Amino acid sequence: MKAFRFVRPSNGREAADLLASTKNALVHAGGVDLLDRMKERVDEPDVLVSLCDAKGLDQIRVEEDGGIWIGARVTLAQLADEATCRRFLPTLSEAAGLAASPQLRHRATVGGNLAQHTRCGYYRHASFPCLKRGGDSCPVRAEGGVQDTAGIFGNRDCASAHPSSLAPVFGSLDAEIVVRDAKGERLVPFAGFWANPAKGRASDTRLRPGEVIEGVRIPPRDTKQFVGYAEIRQKKAFDWALVSCAVRYETDGEKVTSASVWFGSLAPVPMRSVAAEEALVGTVCSDKSAAEAGARTMASATPLAGSKYKVALGKVALKRALAAARERA
Amino acid sequence: MPRRVTYEVGLIGHEEAKQGVEGTEQSLTVEVEDGDATPWARDTKFAYVGTDVTRLDGAVKATGAAKYTYDIQPQGLCFAGLVYAPHAHADVVSVDVAAAKALPGVLAVRSFAAATATYPGKIVAAVCAESETVLSDALAAVRVVYAVKPGPAVTEDAMRAGAPVVDPRRQTNVSGPRRGPTMRGKPDDALAAADVAVSATYRTPVQTHSCLEPHGCMCHVHEDGTATVWASTQATAFFANGRFTRALGVPRNKVRVITHHMGGGFGSKFSADEWDVLCAEFAQETKRPVRMLLDRRMEHLVGGNRPDSIQEMALAGTKDGIFQVLKGQTWGTSGNSSGGGAGAANFMVYDLPNLSMTQHGVATFSAKGRAFRAPRHPQGFFALESIIDAYAYKAGIDALAVRMKNDKHPIRQAQWRIGAERIGWTKHRHAVPGSDKGTIKRGTGCAAGRWAQAGRHMVGRSPLVFEFVVDKDGGVAVQNAVQDIGTGTRTLIAVLAAEELGLKPHDIDVRIGDTRYPPGPGSGGSTTAPSIGAAVRNGALRVKESLGGLLALQWGVDEAQLTWKGAVCHGPGDEKATFAKACALLGEDGLRVRGSRRRNFDAAYRETAGCQFARVAVDTETGVIEVEKVVAVHDCGVIVDSLTARSQVNGGVIQGISYALFEEKRTDRSLGDMVNPTFDTYRIMGIEDCPEIDVVLTSVVSGYSNTGMMGLGEPATVPTAGAVANAVYNAIGVQVTELPMTPARVLEALERRQK
């Protein structure tokens, strides 16, 4: 790891100012993802602007309009354990409680979870070629590539799979990302937060240098929501989900009137399935409609030889997320 | 004069399981040399042996007070690190170390420019620096130019005709077959004539040792010309070899090697490695203490691995379940060595009148394999035990019954019964595999294990002796250079010494892991405990003799008239003295005596037996397997400390499940480098995935030595993968023939079944 300077602003605004005025600086939160990258010298920042002392960013609160604000420095353990989150955002709480391992959950933050870089083994070690790190092509896609964690959508250039299992939940809840830079704060709709991979583009988000995530806002709802989450993981702890899926829908008392379906670990960025949503609307939510929604989602999948099994897993995750939503109601 | 002793050996207790099994108890006559304690028999009454004794070093390990190599940080400590090749096969065109050398704080640099790198992890440069930060910058500043050449890094690619060869003197990467001892009868005729025959190809992955404590050492050359080396090694006695001491510039007799605590070796840490020699060179050159420990990536690349295997097997037998023939061919890679160690032990345990097993080594452009907990066994037993289940289903006979019919080991016969009872075999095992209803299907399976290590009386060419130091206050210290690699060696020594002297184990001061004491055996092959056990007893015996001599003198009686009962010595009349009282007769210098290990007897039980049963739940929609319970029944001769013994079995089972479900070195077949050399990408089973593990120890007086002990570390991991695989087969009705059994492979197998 290259030596770096460690600065600890006391709030989000100061952090944004520091980022604006410092060359080659990166935001540091829990460091779970960032320090690994730095040890491998995939990233070599001169300065870390740490949020560890930033006030207020470690809170979850219900806002006046009933929306919920989650600070960027809230840990996964907090999401899993705190009453507000458990009560109002059960799927988020559930996803957070299953992620990583108990130790990691106490360190890992929401902001870092959304901004974490891909876990692709090629990306994370400098001796491998990698399109995202500026190489000409993606070795995972090439003959001989190890593909078992690869994505099955949007993988024409880069076959990575977005590792966050909180992201699909945030997506399904129409979360907005609260982003701050030296000029002020802005709200970014969840779907607009992500950037598809490109040559030399390491980050999967549209965050620009100098910007910091202050928090995530979940808008209020006045109608009954059905929410469900499901994931499939090979190992119970210290591992990522192979596939995760979060759903939210409303009904007219019987049939689905609107639906939101998001997947994690299937594409380089969190993936919404409009095909699944369309398939669900107008049906009575059941395993049968879930199967149809899964089939329609997967109709456009482009799995690699080694990641074919994720097609089946994606369908099962969707079926189980929908079943969980029905059960919770 | 050797004395002839006839005594009862065999399985202690477990009366019900022994019923009707011949040979679980025997009478044995042995010639016992002078100075060797009278062997313990099946009915010997013990104070501590076979009971639960907590670890002597439990508290220091739990609090962190235990010092490992990394923790030893003398003033002025310097740090060494390595630059290594990321390619399977490349010429090292140039190594530019100028920028690294120029960095302030860099003390020494080595480069190996002329080399060809024939595996990822091949060292091309090494740096020694004053701080870890400078070291990291210096390593990053070394510029290496490689000319990359084609070089197959995985077995199947290296086997292809025309593949580039690892050893330029050879035409092909495939060596063997090695036939000799694994050929008998007329296998082809038997196969053709058999009632029931099955065949299949099984595959196992390259598994890395993944020791938590990395390989390496800290070398400290002192001003007086002596040196202390703290090493993470399984053999303090062999660490400071000629190459190492020459690099250090200190003669062997002045080098002290210390391994007080060790964080895992599993067979990969038997002598000073290349990087240790570099560390020694740096220590000599800089005249400062230097530490070199591998990074995690290097651990995975070169720190050792278990060869993979491809095993084509055919098994046939009668319709009532008697095996007639096993025929097979195997291939596996032990990296860029000529193929040694790549075989699979897949023909042992059962009676096989006809056998043909041809085994091939395959050289690949990857670092050498190393001995790994039960070399050749977990892979071999996975295939052997899998094909037995296939045969049993086809013959329509219960798979456990088939095993019991073909297994002649009396102890394992008893163990099969014990295990079956504890897992609930008759209740849970499906006669028709895959017949469980629902999405989550459960299944039960079993597999056998074996090992055969009774320890030795020598350490290399030196006799194995234990030194006892007794002071006049009654304090007892036991000294030998043997290391405790986490298995509980320290505690075991204390139990044995305490048993013999009538003291408490935790009162014994066990001084080990230090070459200033008499040489100790390497911790490998599950030989450590059975080697040292008998020597500890003999040392304790010397102590009693010496103290007895003093008492006899005081009491004016003949030494031969004394008897010891626990810690009390009795004279022929009503004279008696406690151990402490006897010690009070010693002078200020106390007592220093040695007991030596004698040759093994011609034993009654030459192989240890074991078997395991597993119950799993398989999610047939996702392919995820959960192991719910494992019953592990193991014999290791006489059990000394049942806590540490159980701990060994727990560890063996955990490592075995990890092998069955998770671990796999993944290599990019074009680039030739490992893509998962970290603990978050190289999956290893963690605590949340641990099943209930029910350990049953069957203590057996083997007859090998005065203790009757045998080894346990390795056999405990032999049956696990096979038992889990058979449970999965029983659950889903189809075999997953390749380890690890990932969701992708399970789903693939289920798809095959539907077709």
Ligand SMILES: Cc1cc2nc3c(=O)[nH]c(=O)nc-3n(C[C@H](O)[C@H](O)[C@H](O)COP(=O)(O)OP(=O)(O)OC[C@H]3O[C@@H](n4cnc5c(N)ncnc54)[C@H](O)[C@@H]3O)c2cc1C
């Ligand atoms: C073994 C293992 C298993 C895991 N399993 C899961 C899992 O199952 N599900 C899952 O979702 N995740 C999983 N993770 C990932 C883990 O949740 C993330 O690495 C973690 O949340 C990152 O948070 P952090 O605070 O440590 O981020 P850091 O490492 O501090 O930062 C990560 C990145 O985000 C940037 N960043 C951090 N905070 C901000 C901010 N406020 N504004 C702008 N940029 C910011 C940093 O600059 C950096 O690039 C796992 C990780 C490990 C090691």
Ligand code: SF4
């Ligand atoms: S999958 Fe993406 S991140 Fe991984 S090597 Fe290919 S381009 Fe790089």
